[in-house]
Amino acid sequence: MNTRRLEILATWMLGILWVAPLAYAIWTAFHPGEFATHFSLTAPLTLENFVHAWDAAPFAHYFLNTTLMVALILVVQFIVCTPAAFAFARMEFHGRETIFAIVLLQLMVAPDLLLVRNYRTMAQLGVVDTIGAIALPYLGSAFGIFLLRQSFRQIPQELDDAARLEGASLFGRLWRVYIPLAKPVYLAYGLVLVSYHWNNFLWPLVITNSVTTRPLTVGLAVFASTDQGIDWSIITAATLMTSGPLLVAFLLFQRQFIASFMRAGIR
Numbered sequence: 001m002n003t004r005r006l007e008i009l010a011t012w013m014l015g016i017l018w019v020a021p022l023a024y025a026i027w028t029a030f031h032p033g034e035f036a037t038h039f040s041l042t043a044p045l046t047l048e049n050f051v052h053a054w055d056a057a058p059f060a061h062y063f064l065n066t067t068l069m070v071a072l073i074l075v076v077q078f079i080v081c082t083p084a085a086f087a088f089a090r091m092e093f094h095g096r097e098t099i100f101a102i103v104l105l106q107l108m109v110a111p112d113l114l115l116v117r118n119y120r121t122m123a124q125l126g127v128v129d130t131i132g133a134i135a136l137p138y139l140g141s142a143f144g145i146f147l148l149r150q151s152f153r154q155i156p157q158e159l160d161d162a163a164r165l166e167g168a169s170l171f172g173r174l175w176r177v178y179i180p181l182a183k184p185v186y187l188a189y190g191l192v193l194v195s196y197h198w199n200n201f202l203w204p205l206v207i208t209n210s211v212t213t214r215p216l217t218v219g220l221a222v223f224a225s226t227d228q229g230i231d232w233s234i235i236t237a238a239t240l241m242t243s244g245p246l247l248v249a250f251l252l253f254q255r256q257f258i259a260s261f262m263r264a265g266i267r
Helices: 002-029 048-056 059-090 096-108 111-125 131-138 142-153 157-165 170-181 183-199 202-207 216-224 232-252 254-264
Strands: none
Touching: 002 048, 002 232, 048 059, 048 232, 059 096, 059 131, 059 142, 059 170, 059 183, 059 216, 059 232, 096 142, 111 131, 111 202, 131 202, 142 183, 157 170, 170 183, 183 216, 183 232, 202 216, 216 232, 232 254
16 A cells, blocks of 8 residues: 555656646746746736747748658658568568668667768768758658558458459558558657657757758757847747647647557557
8 A cells, every 4th residue: 555655656746847847838938037937826927928939030930841851751751661661571582581680770779879970971962951951861760660560460461362362463452451450550650750850959950050941949949049138938938839739739639649559559
């Protein structure tokens, strides 16, 4: 009984520690700057911090850059990972397991270790400071191939054989049998992918140097480090603007989010 109470207490403490920064950001963003360091129930609410933050930096352009980047990575990864996963799951060819093991080696390499090499490659291609340069190192994913391969292997072979008897081509079997049955996996993987790349910071910081290509994370860092006397109220308002879409999307679709992960078999 005491152990159970300690577990509940620890859970509540961890929950409070996780919520505290978000609660402070919300409080500070919706109140005047003089209430950023002390709490008062009579403090007036205001939206001026959001207006000042929006006017102080080109956040509309940052949102557009981030949306284009994430959409590009999402679409291309699905196009690249799907046939690769299908080949590893259902097709027989020499060295299949060895090649798959080599693909999985990517999971052991931290992306930060490749920053210099990736930057040199982008410089040689002449695409530095472009949205394509941000997305290019992430257009293939060993994790995506592995996840989809595991999902395709769980689809009964009888369905594949039935589609083949009906005259379906290789692409037709993939499009009409495997992809529809793996939709929960695509949803789960897509949510993780969007969340990661929406918040990715280090590589976009290295490869971009202009407003026309900066995503939200880099734009927010530049905005928060300015020497123009911006107070915490405006900074937290900008932070909420950049993270707000993901937070709202999770609150609206949290049931589908959790269900997709459970159905995808992610533990």
